Amino acid sequence: MSDKIKQEMNRIQIPNELHERAIIGVKKAKSEITKRKNYLYKVVPVAVSVVFLSIGGYSVWNANHQSYESQKIESSLLDKSGVTIPAIELPKSGETAKMMPLFVYKGRVYTQSSTKIDPSNVTNLLGEKLGKTKAGLDEWSNQDEYAVEFASSIGEVDVYSVKGYQKEFRLMTYDVSSGNAEVYECLNGVTISNGSEIVEKLKLTNTLKAKSRTYDDWNNSTEKYTEINDKELLNSFVSALNEAIPYLREDVEAKLGNFQNNEQYKELTISLTDGTYVTLWLVKEGYISYGNTLYLKMDHEVFTKLWNQMKQ
Amino acid sequence: MWDVEVQKMIQLVKEAQKGNDHAFLKLFQEYENDIYRTAFVYVKNQEDALDVVQETAYRAFKSIKNLKEPKYLKTWMIKIAISCSIDVVRKQKKVVELKPEVEKVLSSKEEKDLSLSMTLDDLIELLNENEKKVIILRYYFDFTIKEVSETLNIPLGTAKTILYRGLNKLRKELNGDEMYER
Numbered sequence: 099m100s101d102k103i104k105q106e107m108n109r110i111q112i113p114n115e116l117h118e119r120a121i122i123g124v125k126k127a128k129s130e131i132t133k134r135k136n137y138l139y140k141v142v143p144v145a146v147s148v149v150f151l152s153i154g155g156y157s158v159w160n161a162n163h164q165s166y167e168s169q170k171i172e173s174s175l176l177d178k179s180g181v182t183i184p185a186i187e188l189p190k191s192g193e194t195a196k197m198m199p200l201f202v203y204k205g206r207v208y209t210q211s212s213t214k215i216d217p218s219n220v221t222n223l224l225g226e227k228l229g230k231t232k233a234g235l236d237e238w239s240n241q242d243e244y245a246v247e248f249a250s251s252i253g254e255v256d257v258y259s260v261k262g263y264q265k266e267f268r269l270m271t272y273d274v275s276s277g278n279a280e281v282y283e284c285l286n287g288v289t290i291s292n293g294s295e296i297v298e299k300l301k302l303t304n305t306l307k308a309k310s311r312t313y314d315d316w317n318n319s320t321e322k323y324t325e326i327n328d329k330e331l332l333n334s335f336v337s338a339l340n341e342a343i344p345y346l347r348e349d350v351e352a353k354l355g356n357f358q359n360n361e362q363y364k365e366l367t368i369s370l371t372d373g374t375y376v377t378l379w380l381v382k383e384g385y386i387s388y389g390n391t392l393y394l395k396m397d398h399e400v401f402t403k404l405w406n407q408m409k410q
Numbered sequence: 411m412w413d414v415e416v417q418k419m420i421q422l423v424k425e426a427q428k429g430n431d432h433a434f435l436k437l438f439q440e441y442e443n444d445i446y447r448t449a450f451v452y453v454k455n456q457e458d459a460l461d462v463v464q465e466t467a468y469r470a471f472k473s474i475k476n477l478k479e480p481k482y483l484k485t486w487m488i489k490i491a492i493s494c495s496i497d498v499v500r501k502q503k504k505v506v507e508l509k510p511e512v513e514k515v516l517s518s519k520e521e522k523d524l525s526l527s528m529t530l531d532d533l534i535e536l537l538n539e540n541e542k543k544v545i546i547l548r549y550y551f552d553f554t555i556k557e558v559s560e561t562l563n564i565p566l567g568t569a570k571t572i573l574y575r576g577l578n579k580l581r582k583e584l585n586g587d588e589m590y591e592r
Binding site: 102103104106107108109110112113115116117119120121122123124125126127128130131234253 | 429431434435438439442443446447448450451456460461463464465466467468469471472478530533545546549550563
């Protein structure tokens with residue numbers, strides 16, 4: 099049987115242009131990867147793929163940036179009750195997607211967060227063991243497979259709650275043998291009314307200190323930071339963040355155009371007293387982003403003060 | 411010798427995972443004929459089969475950094491190819507007739523090969539998507555039925571059932587060959 103099938107299939111003639119078509123496919127992929135690196139991939143390194151998961155039609159992959167306009171986002175974009183971040187959905191049939199690290203718990207999709215835990219504090223934050231992820235989700239999985247508890251794209255690893263944080267928002271994976279811990283968050287399928295909800299979820303009131311880095315330094319993975327030890331300034335910033343207005347990333351970036359440069363874009367990493375490091379991105383015009391879906395807009399002088407202390 | 415080849419392959423995978431397109435194409439070249447023929451069985455014409463090869467190369471290069479075990483490269487690549495093929499078939503569901511390209515392939519042999527031509531035709535026309543998957547993996551790529559079930563993420567019993575059903579459809583054209591899976 100095996101020989102017969104092979105014999106038959108081998109009768110299918112191979113066209114001369116076969117390898118050429120493979121080259122075209124790879125070139126297209128490479129070009130998109132390069133574009134991605136230049137635009138958003140490095141902006142939100144652990145979460146960019148979710149963009150490709152068609153969150154409510156949000157498609158920055160096209161990198162179809164408009165030129166920057168200084169006007170504010172139209173107020174109509176903001177519902178009085180805040181913004182609703184759409185739940186993660188799979189791409190439609192035929193679309194390509196890159197799978198990001200994620201798992202499913204109690205119907206929520208938790209994606210890998212840019213927030214990190216200081217290795218020396220992992221055991222202090224380790225909460226209740228909730229279970230173990232299952233391997234098998236990939237970009238071709240269907241929606242039904244996402245319905246399985248602990249279905250994941252990260253292989254098999256133990257999942258824990260994080261002490262002090264809402265399980266509905268943040269969980270962590272922990273591998274005892276390697277000591278490796280990763281933070282996962284569910285910031286999709288939720289409505290954010292104002293900045294205080296993010297401040298509360300991230301526990302930013304426990305800010306200890308912060309450091310900043312330029313876009314180019316981040317982009318080149320250069321560990322050159324400017325320490326920001328002005329506790330009063332940081333507290334004022336967090337306080338003002340409570341009043342910040344939430345927007346969806348797609349709406350903000352459509353207006354901002356190509357803002358990812360040293361002059362307009364800086365990374366701010368805040369160290370909390372519990373040993374977590376929260377990374378925010380600040381845009382000169384007063385926007386602060388966390389994760390890959392949300393911006394907060396702050397119209398307060400403290401933003402400018404902080405911006406000016408961040409490294410140029 | 412085998413170890414050297416495996417080491418070389420692993421090295422190429424690592425290079426490809428870093429974004430080296432030449433390393434990737436070297437790997438892809440090993441499988442592109444098989445990918446093309448697999449695609450052809452699904453999409454039934456050269457043009458679409460070439461599209462599948464291109465799309466497979468595209469998807470595979472974009473996601474190769476997620477491939478944890480280089481030893482599963484071939485399985486992984488075939489899985490992508492089948493997925494792309496099915497996408498094309500579903501997108502063009504309206505195309506059900508035997509296209510001229512198929513007739514050309516089938517008629518390219520002499521008259522004495524008619525029975526074999528009919529077998530290829532059977533493969534293309536008689537089997538549904540799932541049967542094609544299982545039979546191609548089992549008999550063209552020489553996977554064990556267990557490997558087939560693992561590759562397709564289906565229970566072993568289901569893989570066997572699909573295999574038997576496909577074989578039954580082909581039985582009338584395949585005389586005297588092994589017909590039952592052990």
